[in-house]
Amino acid sequence: MLKRVHFPASPLPYLLVAPQIIVTLVFFIWPASQALYQSLLVEDAFGLSSEFVWFENFTLLAQDEQYLSTFWRTAVFSSLVAFISMSIALILAGFAERVIKGATTYRTLLIWPYAVAPVLAGALWVFMFNPTLGIFPYFLDIIGIKWNHYLNGGQAMGLVIAAAAWKQIAYNFLFYLAAMQSIPRSIIEAAAIDGAGPIRRFWTQTLPLVSPTTFFLVVINIVYAFFETFGIIHVVTQGGPANATTILVYKVFNDGFVGLDLGGSAAQSVILMVIVILMTVVQFRYVEKKVEY
Template sequence: MQKRVHYNSSYLPYLLVAPQIIITLVFFIWPAMQALYQSFLLEDAFGLSSEFVWFDNFVELYDNPRYLDSFVRTAFFSFAVAGLSMGVALFFAALADRVVKGAQGYRTLLIIPYAVAPVLAGTLWLFLFNPTLGIMTYFLDMVGINWNHKLDSSQAMGLVILAAAWKQISYNFLFFVAAMHSIPKSLIEAAAIDGAGPAHRFRTIIFPLISPTTFFLLVVNIIYAFFDTFGIIHAVTAGGPGNSTEILVYKVFNDGFVGLDLGGSAAQSVILMFIVIGLTVVQFKYIERKVEY
């Protein structure tokens, strides 16, 4: 028995994969090529004239301390988001793993945040922490903390991290729960008989066995923090105060569509593209490493 399907006609297989290829070409490859091309151009703000400048846009970015700042900021932001959302999700999953009754219900409730659009999530948190109206601001004031993320840059960064992490917890939670479920129960029981308490079991058995999932989620979360948090940042801080929450993807938008430096913006998006390609390669390379039970 051959596992692969073999077609007698030569055009049918191409026809079957055509929709996917067309979608990829039109929505991914073409814009990517366009961005690549544009990153070599110096264009005036109205698009009336353009000049081919080779790598000038990239060199300019390399020399621009504001861009490098944004790079460091993005790294901090994405690791904070990934760490926070994965940490909380792991904690929830470890608890949910022990629940038998009504587990489905809890899980469904925990998944809801994932269905909330980024801008809405951002707005939600913005209302909670609004310096004049926010309920959280009110509570914080009661314990003597003066909250104003419109003025305080570290508070602003904290808020976008919180909002971005919150949205991603559900996704991470689902994967962690699934990973924990796939660990045979007898392994946990064997460890219990061997004398390991719940915390020790988690540390020495469960956590090492879900490490492929953890790694996968780390990459996914970093990609998420790099790219999908645009809506949250736009709604909550719009990159401010100052540039304190301007991560790379927000800077692409700011420079390109607000500052109208299309070439420089394209160059930035090309760099981001290579980062995501790199992350994806790493992920594909290691995702095959699965644990055998």
Template sequence: MQTKRSTFPAGWLPYALVAPQLVITLIFFIWPAGQALVQSVQRQDPFGFRTTFVGLDNFSRLFADPLYMNALSVTFVFAVGTTLLSMSVALLFAVMVNKLIRSRDGYTTLLVWPYAVAPAIAGVLWWFIFNPTIGILPYILDMLGYDWNHRTSSTDAMILVIIAAAWKQISYNFIFFLAGLQSVPHSLIEAAAIDGASPMKRFWTIVFPLLSPITFFLMVINIVYAMFDTFGIIHATTQGGPAQATNILVFKVYMDGFIGQNIGYAAAQSVVLMAIVIVLTVIQFRYIERKVQY
């Protein structure tokens, strides 16, 4: 990793400059992560008096636990659903806005603000709209013959949290797609138009392939978002229910470790999550260079 060609003489000063960042990172990030690793191979008795080393026992229990396997598949469905919904809607908006000239900024302003809404608040907003007793959408769905109830139906609850999570993320994807669309060379599109390609054909054969690096980058970001930043949505609305149908991994860690005080078991889950984040971060960084260059 580079520095400047000429640098200041080192002494104690550079250490003092990195110290605040380093101390906070060590105390609040590295140390707890190390603790999670240690605790994941231990078992504590319910009162915390005795700790015994149990090897990989917590992990084998974890993967034999139907509830954990359920959480894995729920997280998978939730992450894929959120990513697909949010990215496809955002791409549609970005393509439309990109066609306009004068009203581009106006629409952009109207579409970017949901980024500022906290996941938990997004959850409560949709929870309210879908309220089975007084909500406006169940009322409309009822007229169409669908009996919506996210308190009892697993499918309804999953759809609810996916919509809430995707709604908030549209603005993020929109900004990146719009930036990507604006860097597509105009001459290519004009050439295709002269050759008689219809707008649809131009989009699918020229624009969309050129957007693929950004699409890939957004996919990773959206999966990370759906897996790790949506705790608030679940906690503020379904609480993992009904019948574990929306119990995503991060919510399960919280319930098992913080509420259930099952420390070794929760630590093993933390370690699995860490492995997932590390894999996703590595993928994301390997493709950074490809993000902007076509």
């Protein structure tokens, strides 16, 4: 942690950490503690008076059918996003790893969506699926499916998941490819000599050997689906139709900035904070140690 050889004590190190610490205190720790405090208050709609109510906001949330279904929906949404984008990335990486000539070209062509902002990813997909103009509704209509994600909650959810998963494939692909390339050739060759075909080798060698990466990616993808997909949802569905695509982060934003329910929104923020803390702990405790078989 600290260098064996270091500089003598002086005021200098305080000056060096000061900018980071000031930003942290003013924009992170103070607002977070405000959120904690506000979550214990009930404020009237004009912000004129507030009353200290202990955990009433939380008990209200726990009884709120809508909040509980948002929780469940967020869980389904994030696991589907993680599963879809990770499986596609795994398959593509498995094949890309075999390519000798043109491997970097494929990599270049597959990683750039990482640079696309979530809200733009949403805009591209919503354009492709525009009910009157979009190219997909046109073809879906030919096979007899009426597409309108402004009316159909299931279709809206599907569209949001597709956009979110599409954007994340690049990231997962990069990590899977790196993990596969670091598997020692001798292991794969030994299996080949023993007569295991490519598919068998993929299941019994590659997949278990990249499991630390899988575990790491599960955590990263769930964090992504929880927090970074706000832009996608905001631009594609705005949480609708009838809340069919409202996830936790979107609800915090909506209740706080649109509904102006400060106490309730703060209580939801606190719950999200607990979720982030749990995920960070999982990431640091288990990912660092690496899952191995």
